[in-house]
Amino acid sequence: MQGIYAKGTYTPKGRTEALDLQALSRILAENRQPQVLEDAWTGWHAVGRPMRSDFTEYVRLANAGARELGFADTGVLWRSKYDMPANDFAHEVERLWSELRPLYRSLHAYVRTRLRERYGPKLVPDRGPIPIHLLGNMWAQSWENLAADMAPPGTQPSYDLTEVLRSRATQPIDMVRFAERFFVSMGLDPLPSTFWERSMFVRPPGREVVCHASAWDLDYVADLRIKMCIEITGEDFRTLHHELGHNYYQRAYAGQPFLFRDSAHDGFHEAIGDTIGLSVTPEYLVKVGLLARAPPAEADLGLLLRTALEKVAFLPFGLVVDQWRWRVFSGDISPEDYNQSWWEMRERYQGVRPPTERREDEFDPGAKFHVAANVPYMRYFLAHILQFQFHRALARTIESQGPLHRTSIYGSRQAGERLATVLAMGASRDWRDALEALTGERAMSAEGLLEYFRPLQRWLDEQNRGEAVGW
Numbered sequence: 001m002q003g004i005y006a007k008g009t010y011t012p013k014g015r016t017e018a019l020d021l022q023a024l025s026r027i028l029a030e031n032r033q034p035q036v037l038e039d040a041w042t043g044w045h046a047v048g049r050p051m052r053s054d055f056t057e058y059v060r061l062a063n064a065g066a067r068e069l070g071f072a073d074t075g076v077l078w079r080s081k082y083d084m085p086a087n088d089f090a091h092e093v094e095r096l097w098s099e100l101r102p103l104y105r106s107l108h109a110y111v112r113t114r115l116r117e118r119y120g121p122k123l124v125p126d127r128g129p130i131p132i133h134l135l136g137n138m139w140a141q142s143w144e145n146l147a148a149d150m151a152p153p154g155t156q157p158s159y160d161l162t163e164v165l166r167s168r169a170t171q172p173i174d175m176v177r178f179a180e181r182f183f184v185s186m187g188l189d190p191l192p193s194t195f196w197e198r199s200m201f202v203r204p205p206g207r208e209v210v211c212h213a214s215a216w217d218l219d220y221v222a223d224l225r226i227k228m229c230i231e232i233t234g235e236d237f238r239t240l241h242h243e244l245g246h247n248y249y250q251r252a253y254a255g256q257p258f259l260f261r262d263s264a265h266d267g268f269h270e271a272i273g274d275t276i277g278l279s280v281t282p283e284y285l286v287k288v289g290l291l292a293r294a295p296p297a298e299a300d301l302g303l304l305l306r307t308a309l310e311k312v313a314f315l316p317f318g319l320v321v322d323q324w325r326w327r328v329f330s331g332d333i334s335p336e337d338y339n340q341s342w343w344e345m346r347e348r349y350q351g352v353r354p355p356t357e358r359r360e361d362e363f364d365p366g367a368k369f370h371v372a373a374n375v376p377y378m379r380y381f382l383a384h385i386l387q388f389q390f391h392r393a394l395a396r397t398i399e400s401q402g403p404l405h406r407t408s409i410y411g412s413r414q415a416g417e418r419l420a421t422v423l424a425m426g427a428s429r430d431w432r433d434a435l436e437a438l439t440g441e442r443a444m445s446a447e448g449l450l451e452y453f454r455p456l457q458r459w460l461d462e463q464n465r466g467e468a469v470g471w
């Protein structure tokens with residue numbers, strides 16, 4: 001399945017060359033013609049179709065393995081890794097989502113209104129789900145590529161990191177260096193020379209590779225690497241901080257006994273680099289020489305909106321992938337209903353719909369890397385919440401006076417030490433102990449995220465006055 005995914009291509013109508021996922025994603029990000037978007041979206045989603053029977057077999061085998069290990073099914077096995085009963089974890093996830101849903105619905109309503117202005121009420125009705133191909137991303141998991149279209153009227157987005165990087169002819173390796181320098185500024189060691197020698201930073205010519213970004217620790221001691229096809233975009237700039245977060249975690253827990261060489265729970269692993277990424281503020285970009293001057297406070301709404309299009313839009317997607325797989329593993333969804341149930345759930349959680357009706361002989365979940373590659377996904381939902389909880393705690397550690405979205409822990413040894421302590425614990429303790437060491441709290445909390453976006457929430461609610469909210 002992973003091989004099918006990695007080799008997937010589509011030749012859009014009116015073109016002659018076959019495009020891979022990165023090229024098709026670029027169309028989704030940059031084009032604004034609905035037919036072109038629909039064609040690229042539908043073309044990529046055909047990649048799932050030949051996985052359908054493999055996936056059915058994989059579910060059977062995975063469940064057989066889980067049962068041999070004493071779990072009812074693979075979903076229960078996946079949910080068993082959070083130092084609490086599997087059922088309690090499912091409730092925990094629901095609790096967090098219920099706190100965040102109002103913010104997501106406000107963002108959704110605002111974006112739908114702006115899209116209706118652009119594409120008209122026939123394509124984007126004033127109630128109901130948003131056609132997924134208009135959201136700037138193949139899975140509508142991040143809407144940041146719409147930032148320029150969504151900018152608060154009268155304000156322009158204050159800067160576009162992609163343009164900044166390109167105007168400086170930044171190279172892939174420079175992007176990695178920026179990310180490394182951030183960790184080093186907090187007192188962590190530079191990456192070993194083998195990292196630079198053995199990592200894959202760009203797509204190698206003449207052979208097929210899995211381009212989906214990943215971070216590796218080959219010997220569980222010091223052979224750290226990343227594998228990625230870096231493009232010069234703000235998105236990949238942030239992804240590099242994400243990946244190095246994995247590598248720094250791996251190195252920090254290398255001193256633990258073998259079984260504890262892992263994160264406190266998998267959401268922690270995904271949250272560390274993103275926490276650093278939240279510190280990529282305008283003031284930080286000025287410090288490292290990427291921006292001439294920081295935009296004024298009036299630009300804050302635009303900055304917050306851009307971040308919300310990335311992080312808040314992600315939440316229900318982060319949730320739905322495994323809500324769906326849990327039901328597949330438990331047998332609640334059977335193979336005859338794979339695709340229909342997928343779209344029912346995506347509509348329910350995300351408020352999106354496919355461009356045209358999808359039939360049951362398609363297998364659209366397989367068009368997402370983690371489904372094809374057997375990677376659990378709830379970790380990203382947790383990480384999107386935890387990173388704000390971590391950021392808020394570290395902002396307090398450095399006694400930051402400014403709002404959270406203008407706070408950067410760049411250069412703070414104090415924040416670095418606090419982080420390093422938690423990373424070094426690895427999986428040796430209950431994750432609540434790790435959380436407490438970092439934040440002083442013993443429960444995952446949506447409050448950091450809500451505080452971060454509070455000014456935006458107020459503004460969105462004003463904008464949405466008189467508009468339908470929800471779908």
Ligand code: X8Z
Pocket residue numbers: 141212213214239242380
């Ligand atoms: O897969 C990733 C990372 C590697 S662990 C690049 N992420 C998820 C995705 O791309 O779907 C990061 C955010 C969510």
Ligand code: ZN
Pocket residue numbers: 242243246269270
């Ligand atoms: Zn990751």
